[in-house]
Amino acid sequence: MSQWVVLAVNSFSFGGLLFLLSAGFSLIFGLMRIPNLTHGSLFMLGAYIGVTGLRLGLDFWSAALLSGLAMAALGGVIERFLLRRLQGQELPQVLMTLGLSFIIADLCLMEWTGDPISVSTPGALRGVVPLLGFVFPIYRLAIVLIAVVIAAALWLMLDWTRLGAMIRAGVDDAPIARVMGVPVSRLFTTVFCLGAGLAGFAGMLGAPILSVYPGLDAEMLPLALIVVILGGSGSLLGALVGSFVVGVLYNFGPALFPELAYVVLFLPMLLVLVLRPQGLFGRQSL
Amino acid sequence: MASSLSRRGFLVGTGLAALPFAPAIAQSEPARIGLLTVKTGPLAQGGIQMEQGLTLFLKDRNNTLAGRKIELVSADTGGNPAGAKTKAQELVERDKVDVIVGPLAAFELLAISDYIAEAKVPMLSLAAADDMTQRKPNPWFVRSSATSSQCCHALGDFAAKEMKLQAVAEIAEDFAFGYEQAGGFLRAFEDAGGKVVQKIWPPLATADYTPYLAQLSGIDGVWNGFAGSNPVKFNKQYADMGLKEKYPVVGGWTAYDDALLKSFGDEAVGAVSASWYSTELDTPSNKKFIAGMQRDYQTLPGGYAAGTYINGMCIEAALEKIGGKTDNKQALIDALRGVSLTDTPRGPLRFDHLGNVVGNVFIRKIERKDGKLVNSIIKTYADVGQFWTYDETKYLAAPVYTRDAAPAKL
Numbered sequence: 001m002s003q004w005v006v007l008a009v010n011s012f013s014f015g016g017l018l019f020l021l022s023a024g025f026s027l028i029f030g031l032m033r034i035p036n037l038t039h040g041s042l043f044m045l046g047a048y049i050g051v052t053g054l055r056l057g058l059d060f061w062s063a064a065l066l067s068g069l070a071m072a073a074l075g076g077v078i079e080r081f082l083l084r085r086l087q088g089q090e091l092p093q094v095l096m097t098l099g100l101s102f103i104i105a106d107l108c109l110m111e112w113t114g115d116p117i118s119v120s121t122p123g124a125l126r127g128v129v130p131l132l133g134f135v136f137p138i139y140r141l142a143i144v145l146i147a148v149v150i151a152a153a154l155w156l157m158l159d160w161t162r163l164g165a166m167i168r169a170g171v172d173d174a175p176i177a178r179v180m181g182v183p184v185s186r187l188f189t190t191v192f193c194l195g196a197g198l199a200g201f202a203g204m205l206g207a208p209i210l211s212v213y214p215g216l217d218a219e220m221l222p223l224a225l226i227v228v229i230l231g232g233s234g235s236l237l238g239a240l241v242g243s244f245v246v247g248v249l250y251n252f253g254p255a256l257f258p259e260l261a262y263v264v265l266f267l268p269m270l271l272v273l274v275l276r277p278q279g280l281f282g283r284q285s286l
Numbered sequence: 287m288a289s290s291l292s293r294r295g296f297l298v299g300t301g302l303a304a305l306p307f308a309p310a311i312a313q314s315e316p317a318r319i320g321l322l323t324v325k326t327g328p329l330a331q332g333g334i335q336m337e338q339g340l341t342l343f344l345k346d347r348n349n350t351l352a353g354r355k356i357e358l359v360s361a362d363t364g365g366n367p368a369g370a371k372t373k374a375q376e377l378v379e380r381d382k383v384d385v386i387v388g389p390l391a392a393f394e395l396l397a398i399s400d401y402i403a404e405a406k407v408p409m410l411s412l413a414a415a416d417d418m419t420q421r422k423p424n425p426w427f428v429r430s431s432a433t434s435s436q437c438c439h440a441l442g443d444f445a446a447k448e449m450k451l452q453a454v455a456e457i458a459e460d461f462a463f464g465y466e467q468a469g470g471f472l473r474a475f476e477d478a479g480g481k482v483v484q485k486i487w488p489p490l491a492t493a494d495y496t497p498y499l500a501q502l503s504g505i506d507g508v509w510n511g512f513a514g515s516n517p518v519k520f521n522k523q524y525a526d527m528g529l530k531e532k533y534p535v536v537g538g539w540t541a542y543d544d545a546l547l548k549s550f551g552d553e554a555v556g557a558v559s560a561s562w563y564s565t566e567l568d569t570p571s572n573k574k575f576i577a578g579m580q581r582d583y584q585t586l587p588g589g590y591a592a593g594t595y596i597n598g599m600c601i602e603a604a605l606e607k608i609g610g611k612t613d614n615k616q617a618l619i620d621a622l623r624g625v626s627l628t629d630t631p632r633g634p635l636r637f638d639h640l641g642n643v644v645g646n647v648f649i650r651k652i653e654r655k656d657g658k659l660v661n662s663i664i665k666t667y668a669d670v671g672q673f674w675t676y677d678e679t680k681y682l683a684a685p686v687y688t689r690d691a692a693p694a695k696l
């Protein structure tokens with residue numbers, strides 16, 4: 001019994017982390033139609049930058065903020081100077097993001113070596129709460145809270161601001177939005193920065209749980225892909241629901257079907273691709 | 287081709303480059319050691335240490351073994367079988383190496399095993415796949431580290447007899463190295479009176495082990511066989527779930543390698559592991575090795591660096607026996623397998639007739655001393671071979687340790 005409660009709570013906790021990772025991925029995918037394969041690398045690099053911040057004496061939250069800002073800046077550079085040159089050519093853009101992910105991985109290896117780095121949980125959140133004979137780390141609960149706050153902020157931004165309206169217009173139909181006077185190119189840069197920043201922030205937030213090591217990028221990227229395919233690209237609600245669905249699959253899959261950990265994770269994605277290619281909450285593309 | 291010639295010309299000197307293949311000159315040419323390692327990707331942590339260990343050894347010997355100059359040719363396999371195959375061929379056919387050290391991972395080793403046997407180049411690898419020296423032995427292979435199950439046999443014995451554990455859950459990555467370690471632990475542990483009651487196999491790339499940890503129940507201890515960077519993640523999540531206070535944890539050598547100590551925090555204190563190497567072993571050669579690693583790389587070495595350093599010592603001993611000549615590869619591999627050393631960083635070692643090491647297995651416990659984590663040796667099993675206390679013929683008649691099958695009783 002207690003096992004199932006722990007798994008249920010952890011589904012939300014892991015889902016929260018996945019949402020922070022995937023929200024940006026989803027917006028970028030929805031607006032620019034690029035599955036940004038650098039997204040896992042931004043997550044990992046964000047964590048490494050945060051580690052360096054900690055070593056320089058920053059506290060955990062400032063370090064996480066630094067990770068977010070640094071990755072937002074890097075995202076801006078990638079969009080403005082690399083992807084922009086290949087505008088409209090989706091395959092070359094995807095290949096470029098893939099190439100970049102390899103480059104970032106090797107640069108991280110040079111700078112932070114191959115040794116895994118463990119990040120301590122920030123002091124105030126170090127305790128545990130008892131849970132039916134098990135204990136559950138408070139920090140993991142805090143992640144759910146942070147994810148919900150950020151989801152709410154993103155929702156307010158998308159639904160209630162001018163910028164949000166422009167992004168929604170761009171996701172629905174970029175060429176028409178451009179004709180109507182929406183600065184779509186600048187929008188691309190903004191969204192890419194935002195998505196990259198969120199990924200970097202998530203990397204540092206995940207570090208006390210996951211630690212930081214070479215290969216973290218490749219471990220997280222497929223999870224973001226599943227979330228977005230399940231939830232539907234460009235949809236914030238889709239990313240949120242998708243994250244929690246993947247959180248549940250990720251936690252209950254191994255317990256119920258230990259031999260089929262990956263099948264449980266990827267089969268729903270295949271079903272969605274076949275039966276509802278736009279995802280649970282995505283709009284039918286025009 | 288042009289680049290390979292100019293490279294050799296650069297390395298050997300222009301005088302010799304004109305006559306590199308003339309037999310009369312062959313033995314005054316440097317002998318070449320090819321290192322197959324991994325310097326990029328997720329396996330790079332161990333791979334970089336392998337290169338450091340061998341480089342340090344050659345530096346300690348002034349790049350001269352048995353009076354012969356030695357040249358090191360290092361190749362990065364990228365940590366995949368296809369890369370290992372390509373680089374092994376390059377080392378053998380282009381660089382004409384006399385002996386190969388590496389590769390790191392079992393799946394790389396299995397990919398090149400047949401080729402190495404065909405090319406007849408002696409190979410000293412740290413990869414642990416049991417059957418390389420058991421049911422499918424390769425006559426050109428020497429292993430001075432351990433098979434996957436070798437240290438875990440000793441750990442199973444220790445866990446049952448001295449830690450008095452009775453019911454243990456096994457958790458390790460879902461691949462051959464995990465199965466073979468788990469099988470070794472299980473057989474020795476159950477033969478000594480314990481019982482393995484749960485087996486859990488998370489995929490190699492698992493971000494969060496909590497779903498697996500929530501399943502633990504009805505046990506009084508946990509054995510883990512993690513490798514690479516997974517141990518750091520596993521131990522943190524294990525402690526975060528409050529399990530460290532409930533069930534003591536034991537593990538294989540890669541799970542608590544000395545090189546990982548700087549990455550661990552308090553969550554790893556108290557963990558007991560079995561390894562063929564320990565930085566705490568007080569021998570002259572180990573002291574020299576550790577001092578060198580700290581001087582050149584500012585790091586506490588673990589099994590990967592120690593392994594290639596020890597491989598270097600084996601090559602040295604073999605070359606001394608055959609007068610530094612490397613043109614007769616059969617004589618070289620015979621000499622390698624006949625090596626018996628009394629002082630290496632892991633203590634005395636020799637090889638069995640299948641090319642696998644017989645030597646110390648240390649039971650270590652992680653403690654905090656002067657603020658730093660150390661793997662203190664709490665027991666040494668001397669002269670441990672790959673068959674533990676079992677009869678070789680019966681052992682080999684049973685199948686290799688797998689995911690599900692409980693090993694046959696011997």
